[in-house]
Amino acid sequence: MAAMAQLLIPVAFYISFLYLSMNSIVVIVDSAASVPFTPGDSYLIDCGSSATSNLHNGKTFKSDKQSASYLSTKSDLQVAVPNGDVPSPIYLTARIFVEESTYVFRMVRPGWHWIRLHFFPVDNPEFDLTHSVFSVETDDVVLLHSFSITNKTQWAMKEYLLNVTTEHLTLKFSPLKNSAAFINAIEVVSAPDSLITDVGTSLVPVAEFSGLSTHSYQTVYRLNMGGATITPNNDTLGRTWDPDLPFLMARGLAKTVSVSPSIITYPDGVSPLIAPNLVYASATEMADARVTNPNFNVTWRFDIDPAFGYLLRLHFCDIVSKSLNDLYFNVYINGKMAISGLDLSTLTTDLAVPYYKDIVANASALSEKLMIQIGPFKEDTGSVNAILNGLEVLKMSNSVASLDGEFGVDGTKLSSSGTSRKTVAAVGFAMMFGAFVGLGAMVIKWYKRPQDWERRNSFSSWLLPLHAGHSSFMSGSKNSGGSQKSGYGNLYSSTLGLGRYFSFAELQEATKNFDEKEVIGVGGFGNVYLGTIDDGTLVAVKRGNPQSEQGITEFQTEIQMLSKLRHRHLVSLIGYCDENSEMILVYEYMKNGPLRDHLYGKNLPPLSWKQRLEVSIGAARGLHYLHTGAAQGIIHRDVKTTNILLDENLIAKMSDFGLSKNAPTMEQTHVSTAVKGSFGYLDPEYFRRQQLTDKSDVYSFGVVLFEVLCARPAINPALPREQVNLAEWAMQWKRKGLLDKVIDPTLIGVINPESMKKFAEAAEKCLADYGVDRPSMGDVLWNLEYALQLQEASSQAKMDEENRAAAEAATAAAAAPTAAVPLPTANNEPAAEVHAITEDSGTAMFAKQLTEINGR
Structure with a gap:
C-alpha cells in the first residue's frame, strides 16, 4: 500500500480536481471515504x-x-x-x-x-x-x-x-x-462517540489534558485548508468546511496543493467520520519564496472570545512528499510551540494517511486573536516545508457551563466584577495563587508531622523540591492534567507536563507485580520493567530506589528535563507515580532496546550500513534539539550507545537525562560542575578542567560513531593495551588511512568507501582535544546526512549496473542461435528435438522490456 501511494501521489497532482478560487467553487462530488452513520436521534x-x-x-x-x-x-x-x-x-x-x-x-x-x-x-x-x-x-x-x-x-x-x-x-x-x-x-x-475522546494535549504547559468529554462545544471555525467549500452533502455528519483563504495572512508565503480524494487511506484507529477525505486531499503549504534560507511561517489569524478556552483540532495528511521521512515541521499557536518536529511518516507509516491532533488552549494562553502557524523544523531533515490540511476551532464551555457570557443556567456568575471578560484570566490566576499558598501551608504541616507523611498517597519526598520554585506552577488550569487519581498529583502533572498519573496498584498490575521476568533494564536508580497499561499500550516502567540519594537527584533531574522536552528523537515520558514514597516514571516502550545490543554482545542480526547511518542521524537530531531547541540549551552529559534506544521501526531516540545540565547562558562559556559520565565517552577537556559545555556531548557522540562503525565497546580491558580505548585506537588507524582494516567485518564489501570516509571524518572532528575545535551537533548532523546520501547514491548506481548487466545478458541470450533440446521419453529414449528458446518466447520479451527501461 505504501508503494502504491507513493506512485499515485505525483500523478494525482495532475489529475486531481483543479482548485481555482476558494470563494467561488463548491465541491459537489461524493466523498469516496464517506462511511455510513445512522444517528440514534x-x-x-x-x-x-x-x-x-x-x-x-x-x-x-x-x-x-x-x-x-x-x-x-x-x-x-x-x-x-x-x-x-x-x-x-x-x-x-x-x-x-x-x-x-x-x-x-x-x-x-x-x-x-x-x-x-x-x-x-x-x-x-x-x-x-x-x-x-x-x-x-x-x-x-x-x-x-x-x-x-x-x-x-x-x-x-x-x-x-x-x-x-x-x-x-x-x-x-x-x-x-x-x-x-x-x-x-x-x-x-x-x-459518533468517537468524535470527541476524553484526552488531548494542553498548550500551556504542553501536557496531557483529560476531561474533554465533560465539556460542551460550539463550532467557531471549520476550515478546509487549500480547498474549496465542502457542503453537508459531502460530509456524512452534515458539517460545512469553509475555505481558509479569508484567514490567511501574507498569502504570498503560502500555496495550495490537492490530490485525488481516492488515494487517501484511513489507518486503523482513525475513523473517516473524523473528517471526510476531501479535507485531507487538499492542503496549504509553504510557498517558494525564492530565498536561500526559506525560514518563515504560514499564518492564519482568527477572531475569538478570549474569555473561553478552545479545543483546536488540526488535521494533517502528507500529500506533498515523494517519499517517507522527508517532511518535518513545527506548529505554533499564538507564538507558543504546540508541536515540535511533526513527523507524519513516523506517526502514520505511509503517505496520504490522515492524522489529527487535539490541542486545548486555555484562556490564559490566548488573546482576542487566535494565530495558527506552521513552519520548517529548522534542521537539515529533508524538504523545507510545512502543511496543514484542515482546522476546527471549538469553543469550550467554561466553569459555569456557559458557551456565551459569564452566567450559568442556575444563575452562577463566573466573575464577581463582571466589568470585562478579560478579568476571567486574572481570577484564574488568583485561584491558582490561593492554591499555591494553601499547598505551602499543607507542606509545612506535613513536615511537622512525619508520621502522617508516610500515610499520604501523593507528594513523595522526591517530588517536593521541584514544586518549590518551578516557574510554571501557577500557569496550570482547572482541567489541564492527565487522568490523575490524586488532586495534587493532578496539579503537579498539569504544571510540569508529566502526563498521566498512575496509581501504584495500576503499575503493579501493568508489570505483573514488578516481576523480575519483566525487567528490561538495570541501573543505579533501580530496575526498568516492561508493562502493559489499561489500553494495551506497552510501556517501560522505571522504578527508582527512594533510599538512594543519588537516585532521587537523578530522578528529579530527569523530571525537570522531560517536562520541557518533546521531540521525535527523545524518548517520551507518558506518566509517573509518587504514591507511598515510590518514585516511578513511565516511558514509551522502545521495542528494539539499546543501540549497543544491535552492534555487539547480544547475537542480534547486524544492522546494515544504511540502518546505522539512519540511527546515527536520528540520535544526532535528538542531541541537536537538546542543544538548540529548548529555551535554554541542555547538555545530556551521558551520551553512549546504551542511552540511544530504538523503537519498532529502528527510529533512534535519546534517553536517560538523569545527569543532564542546563547549558551555559549567553554570559557564560561553560558550566562548572563535578565530572560525571561514563568511562570511554568522557570529554578529556571536561575531565581536566571540570568545565562542561555542549561540546562535551559532541566528543561522546564521536565515540558513539566509531562504536557504530567498528562494532566494539568504547572500553575493552581484555584487549591489548593499545586497543583498550576505542577512540584512541580508531583514530590511529584513521590517520594511517587504514580504517577499513578495523571496521565491523559484516560491513566489508557493502559499505561505500566515500560514505565511510565522510562518516569517519565526522567522528574524527568530534574527538578533537579542545571543544572549540569540535563541530556543533548541527554540523555533525549535516555530515552524517551527506554520508547517507553517498551510500544511497552508491547503492542506486550498483543496482542500475546490475539491471543493465542482466538486460544485456538476457538480450545476448535472446539473440544466440536456438538450441535443440532432446526431451526424454518414458523409457529415457531420445525424442524429437524442440527449440528451448524462440523469438516469441517470454524470455526474449522480458529482455526487450529491460532494454527499453534501461534505455529510458
Missing part, C-alpha cells in the same frame, strides 16, 4: 412552517405542527415570507416567543449530539426581529446569552456539540423583557 424541525420541507441536501424538516408535541409555550406566533435571499427555505419561516418557551426532545441514544440552531429575522408585521434579544440554554449549559441579529439580511447558524447523558434534552428560549425570541429551524442529531 434525528430531530429536524422547520419552525413556523405548515408543511414538511425537503431540502436539496437530502434532509427532511418536519413542520412545527407535526412536531407540536415537542414544544411547550403559552404564547407564540408563526410567521413566514414567500421568498428571500437565504441559503435554504427553512429560513423563510419562524416561530416567535414573547415569553419563556421550551422544546423537549426524548433521547433514544444518550451521548454526543449536534445541536444546530438556525436564525433569520423574518420580516413580519408583528415583531421587528432585528430588535429581539434573547437567550437559549439547555438544562445543563448556556448556548446563547443576550443574542440578537440586527441586520435584516443576515442569517446565522449556530452549531454545538453536547454530550447528552439524560433521557431528555430541553432547549429553553428566554426573551429579554419587552422583547421576543425567535427560531427558524432546529437540528438535534446524534454524533
Whole structure:
C-alpha cells in the first residue's frame, strides 16, 4: 500500500480536481471515504412552517405542527415570507416567543449530539426581529446569552456539540423583557462517540489534558485548508468546511496543493467520520519564496472570545512528499510551540494517511486573536516545508457551563466584577495563587508531622523540591492534567507536563507485580520493567530506589528535563507515580532496546550500513534539539550507545537525562560542575578542567560513531593495551588511512568507501582535544546526512549496473542461435528435438522490456 501511494501521489497532482478560487467553487462530488452513520436521534424541525420541507441536501424538516408535541409555550406566533435571499427555505419561516418557551426532545441514544440552531429575522408585521434579544440554554449549559441579529439580511447558524447523558434534552428560549425570541429551524442529531475522546494535549504547559468529554462545544471555525467549500452533502455528519483563504495572512508565503480524494487511506484507529477525505486531499503549504534560507511561517489569524478556552483540532495528511521521512515541521499557536518536529511518516507509516491532533488552549494562553502557524523544523531533515490540511476551532464551555457570557443556567456568575471578560484570566490566576499558598501551608504541616507523611498517597519526598520554585506552577488550569487519581498529583502533572498519573496498584498490575521476568533494564536508580497499561499500550516502567540519594537527584533531574522536552528523537515520558514514597516514571516502550545490543554482545542480526547511518542521524537530531531547541540549551552529559534506544521501526531516540545540565547562558562559556559520565565517552577537556559545555556531548557522540562503525565497546580491558580505548585506537588507524582494516567485518564489501570516509571524518572532528575545535551537533548532523546520501547514491548506481548487466545478458541470450533440446521419453529414449528458446518466447520479451527501461 505504501508503494502504491507513493506512485499515485505525483500523478494525482495532475489529475486531481483543479482548485481555482476558494470563494467561488463548491465541491459537489461524493466523498469516496464517506462511511455510513445512522444517528440514534434525528430531530429536524422547520419552525413556523405548515408543511414538511425537503431540502436539496437530502434532509427532511418536519413542520412545527407535526412536531407540536415537542414544544411547550403559552404564547407564540408563526410567521413566514414567500421568498428571500437565504441559503435554504427553512429560513423563510419562524416561530416567535414573547415569553419563556421550551422544546423537549426524548433521547433514544444518550451521548454526543449536534445541536444546530438556525436564525433569520423574518420580516413580519408583528415583531421587528432585528430588535429581539434573547437567550437559549439547555438544562445543563448556556448556548446563547443576550443574542440578537440586527441586520435584516443576515442569517446565522449556530452549531454545538453536547454530550447528552439524560433521557431528555430541553432547549429553553428566554426573551429579554419587552422583547421576543425567535427560531427558524432546529437540528438535534446524534454524533459518533468517537468524535470527541476524553484526552488531548494542553498548550500551556504542553501536557496531557483529560476531561474533554465533560465539556460542551460550539463550532467557531471549520476550515478546509487549500480547498474549496465542502457542503453537508459531502460530509456524512452534515458539517460545512469553509475555505481558509479569508484567514490567511501574507498569502504570498503560502500555496495550495490537492490530490485525488481516492488515494487517501484511513489507518486503523482513525475513523473517516473524523473528517471526510476531501479535507485531507487538499492542503496549504509553504510557498517558494525564492530565498536561500526559506525560514518563515504560514499564518492564519482568527477572531475569538478570549474569555473561553478552545479545543483546536488540526488535521494533517502528507500529500506533498515523494517519499517517507522527508517532511518535518513545527506548529505554533499564538507564538507558543504546540508541536515540535511533526513527523507524519513516523506517526502514520505511509503517505496520504490522515492524522489529527487535539490541542486545548486555555484562556490564559490566548488573546482576542487566535494565530495558527506552521513552519520548517529548522534542521537539515529533508524538504523545507510545512502543511496543514484542515482546522476546527471549538469553543469550550467554561466553569459555569456557559458557551456565551459569564452566567450559568442556575444563575452562577463566573466573575464577581463582571466589568470585562478579560478579568476571567486574572481570577484564574488568583485561584491558582490561593492554591499555591494553601499547598505551602499543607507542606509545612506535613513536615511537622512525619508520621502522617508516610500515610499520604501523593507528594513523595522526591517530588517536593521541584514544586518549590518551578516557574510554571501557577500557569496550570482547572482541567489541564492527565487522568490523575490524586488532586495534587493532578496539579503537579498539569504544571510540569508529566502526563498521566498512575496509581501504584495500576503499575503493579501493568508489570505483573514488578516481576523480575519483566525487567528490561538495570541501573543505579533501580530496575526498568516492561508493562502493559489499561489500553494495551506497552510501556517501560522505571522504578527508582527512594533510599538512594543519588537516585532521587537523578530522578528529579530527569523530571525537570522531560517536562520541557518533546521531540521525535527523545524518548517520551507518558506518566509517573509518587504514591507511598515510590518514585516511578513511565516511558514509551522502545521495542528494539539499546543501540549497543544491535552492534555487539547480544547475537542480534547486524544492522546494515544504511540502518546505522539512519540511527546515527536520528540520535544526532535528538542531541541537536537538546542543544538548540529548548529555551535554554541542555547538555545530556551521558551520551553512549546504551542511552540511544530504538523503537519498532529502528527510529533512534535519546534517553536517560538523569545527569543532564542546563547549558551555559549567553554570559557564560561553560558550566562548572563535578565530572560525571561514563568511562570511554568522557570529554578529556571536561575531565581536566571540570568545565562542561555542549561540546562535551559532541566528543561522546564521536565515540558513539566509531562504536557504530567498528562494532566494539568504547572500553575493552581484555584487549591489548593499545586497543583498550576505542577512540584512541580508531583514530590511529584513521590517520594511517587504514580504517577499513578495523571496521565491523559484516560491513566489508557493502559499505561505500566515500560514505565511510565522510562518516569517519565526522567522528574524527568530534574527538578533537579542545571543544572549540569540535563541530556543533548541527554540523555533525549535516555530515552524517551527506554520508547517507553517498551510500544511497552508491547503492542506486550498483543496482542500475546490475539491471543493465542482466538486460544485456538476457538480450545476448535472446539473440544466440536456438538450441535443440532432446526431451526424454518414458523409457529415457531420445525424442524429437524442440527449440528451448524462440523469438516469441517470454524470455526474449522480458529482455526487450529491460532494454527499453534501461534505455529510458
